[in-house]
Amino acid sequence: DSGVTQTPKHLITATGQRVTLRCSPRSGDLSVYWYQQSLDQGLQFLIQYYNGEERAKGNILERFSAQQFPDLHSELNLSSLELGDSALYFCASSVDMGNSPLHFGNGTRLTVT
Amino acid sequence: QKEVEQDPGPLSVPEGAIVSLNCTYSNSAFQYFMWYRQYSRKGPELLMYTYSSGNKEDGRFTAQVDKSSKYISLFIRDSQPSDSATYLCAMSADGNNRLAFGKGNQVVVIP
Numbered sequence: 001d002s003g004v005t006q007t008p009k010h011l012i013t014a015t016g017q018r019v020t021l022r023c024s025p026r027s028g029d030l031s032v033y034w035y036q037q038s039l040d041q042g043l044q045f046l047i048q049y050y051n052g053e054e055r056a057k058g059n060i061l062e063r064f065s066a067q068q069f070p071d072l073h074s075e076l077n078l079s080s081l082e083l084g085d086s087a088l089y090f091c092a093s094s095v096d097m098g099n100s101p102l103h104f105g106n107g108t109r110l111t112v113t
Numbered sequence: 114q115k116e117v118e119q120d121p122g123p124l125s126v127p128e129g130a131i132v133s134l135n136c137t138y139s140n141s142a143f144q145y146f147m148w149y150r151q152y153s154r155k156g157p158e159l160l161m162y163t164y165s166s167g168n169k170e171d172g173r174f175t176a177q178v179d180k181s182s183k184y185i186s187l188f189i190r191d192s193q194p195s196d197s198a199t200y201l202c203a204m205s206a207d208g209n210n211r212l213a214f215g216k217g218n219q220v221v222v223i224p
Contacts, residue, residue: 002156033210043157043201043214056211090156098209104156 003027004105006091012111018079021108023091025072031055031094032074033102034066038087049074050097081112116140119202119215128224132189136202136215139183143204143213146178148187151199151217160200161187164208192222 003026013019025032034046036059045058049068060066063081068074078085088107094100119136126132134148144165149157161176163169163185169176177186185204189196199219203212 002158004156031210042216043203043212045211045213048209048211056209058211092156092210094210098205098207098211100210101159101162102210102212104158106154106156 002103002105004091004093004103006089006105006108008108009106010109010111012113013081014113015081015083017081017112018077019081019110021076021078021089021091021110023074023076023093023105025074025091025093026103029093029095029103030072031097032068032072033092033094034060034074034076035090035092035104036087037090037107043090046076048097055097078110083112086110086112116213117202117204117215119218121216121218123219123221125221125223126192128192128194128222130192130222132192132196132220132222133186134188134200134202134218134220135184135186137182137184138204138213140204140206140213141180141183142206143183144180145205145208146176146185147203147212148174148176149201149203149214151201153198157201189220192220194222194224196220197222 005024046060148161201217202215
């Protein structure tokens with residue numbers, strides 16, 4: 001068990017809808033990362049937060065946004081959902097902004113119908 | 114062209130065989146190289162971490178990095194059925210955790 005908790009495990013929704021994915025990092029970890037895993041693109045970095053502040057953005061669509069709260073949990077908001085957004089969304093955490101090992105949660109499987 | 118190429122074809126080997134996996138990359142700025150293992154319905158877990166070129170060994174696992182060829186490898190000796198998983202290579206330029214991943218190789222070790 002990595003200590004990173006993601007909820008929900010599965011989410012099924014319709015096109016055009018909005019969903020929120022939640023992540024609790026490992027105790028003591030200040031950085032939270034969101035990754036998307038799809039069959040055609042593999043694992044892609046979306047966004048990183050460190051101690052409540054956005055640190056880096058990767059291939060994150062404008063329809064997606066995230067935040068990290070004072071208690072360090074993070075939420076990824078996906079809006080105006082399209083069929084192509086169906087994927088596994090992973091949250092990961094690390095102690096600092098980089099170099100320390102990345103610990104992944106077990107992901108949220110999003111299905112857009 | 115993707116930054117990191119990993120032939121995603123599945124690999125089946127008999128128990129005890131050596132498993133050989135590799136990735137190529139195009140970004141010469143990459144200096145930090147990792148291998149992650151992902152079991153079905155689980156998140157990736159870090160297996161090996163290497164900085165720059167060279168070899169690193171950890172038990173039955175050996176990671177090799179050849180920066181001149183932009184090629185990294187993972188070898189698993191004496192493979193066990195419990196090694197059956199998807200193996201993903203990952204790399205970064207400056208040691209941050211904003212990683213570029215390969216698509217992964219599914220490995221099946223047959224008892």
